[in-house]
Amino acid sequence: MNIAGTPTRSIRPLPDRSGVEIIDQTRLPHALVFRTLRTLEAAAEAIQTMQVRGAPLIGATAAYGLALALAEAASEAHIDAACARLAATRPTAVNLRWALERMRARLLSLPAEARRAAAWAEAAAICDEDVAINEAIARHGLALIRDRYAATGRTLNLMTHCNAGWLATVDWGTALAPIYAAHDAGVPVHVWVSETRPRNQGAALTAWELASHGVPHTVIADNAAGHLMRQGQVDMVLVGADRVAVNGDVANKIGTYLKALAAHDNGIPFYVAVPGPTIDWRLADGAGIPIEARDASEVTHIRGLAEDGRLLDVRLAPAASPAANPAFDVTPARLITGLITERGVCPASRAGLRALYPEHTDG
Ligand code: MRU
Helix, strand or coil, X not given: CEECCEECCCEEECCCCCCEEEECCCCCCCCCCEEEECCHHXXXXXXXXXXXCCHHHHHHHHHHHHHHHCCCCCCHHHHHHHHHHHHXXXXXXXXXXXXXXXXXXXXXXXXXXXXXXXXXXXXXXXXXXXXXXXXXXXXXXXXXXXXXXXXXXXXEEEEECCCCCHHHCXXXXXXXXXXXXXXXXXXXXXXXXXXXXXXXXXXXXXXXXXXXXXXXXXXXXXXXXXXXXXXXXXCEEEECCCEECCXXXXXXXXXXXXXXXXXXXXXXXXXXXXXXXXXXXXXXXXXHCCCCECCCHHHHEEEEECCCCXXXXXXXXXXXXXXXXXXXXXXXXXXXXXXXXXXXXXXXXHHHXXXXXXXXXXX
């Protein structure tokens, strides 16, 4: 996507392989700050503190984190220790495990002296593949949006949750990719952006992305979604995924399940954009998906820009009140109209996924 007219990926290796440049997403939408990660620890911390976030970008950052780790040593023991550090950063998005397993297998197939160059090449391949996957998701999702537009003949009101845009991937995004494609193709769309408490990825990141690309949108409180659906103001819901089980159950940002319930009750199509690396072929259903529990302070406090330009954290809840912060939920397959993958759209079911990915016989 373009930043001030310049095509920019969310993660970019430095040409001399001394580091990887990222956008510090904790500073958006108030400041666009680039940061260079130069060590394994810096990469792990960037994932843990959500300077980079979103399932595909977490995987890509971990891949580069491993490449950075090889500057010190390239033994199997060193690679395993680096993988363990990176794998422990965030539990829910399976892209992290997928990227690390792919990197490890590639590196251990080579003699130690060839591993450093191979790590940078493999991480770059993961990034390039992510972009190609998202372009394909954009095409398949665009066809769905076009069909819906043909049926209504007026501006389509789409709804999304969290941020599944280019910031969450290497480029284009997953759920937002078809929306960008529709907008660019001249299909009139308007996007309801749910703020996504507690970290507000919708209000901060999705709104910033859509505004930068000129896509008409409106930020809403999460709690407004059901009301808008009942009022007939939502034509389609499009969300991303952090882990999809073999039966089509989907883990995504907390609050996704409530939107799926409301969409189901109102007969509104509810689609999940799913890159292949987000499917966990080892998990039979969503019950086994690990749900990240984040710090209670994300619920009890909120960050915003003060009038004087300072970023401030302010308390919302009484100091004596405990808070819980599950960061993801699982939407059962029965509430999902379809999964938009890079290989096409399929029902959220074992048969649907198997038909598109016949090479996966496990799970
Ligand atoms: O906690 P986050 O911001 O990493 O959660 C991100 C999401 O839930 C996204 O919807 C998901 O990763 C899909 S990103 C293309």
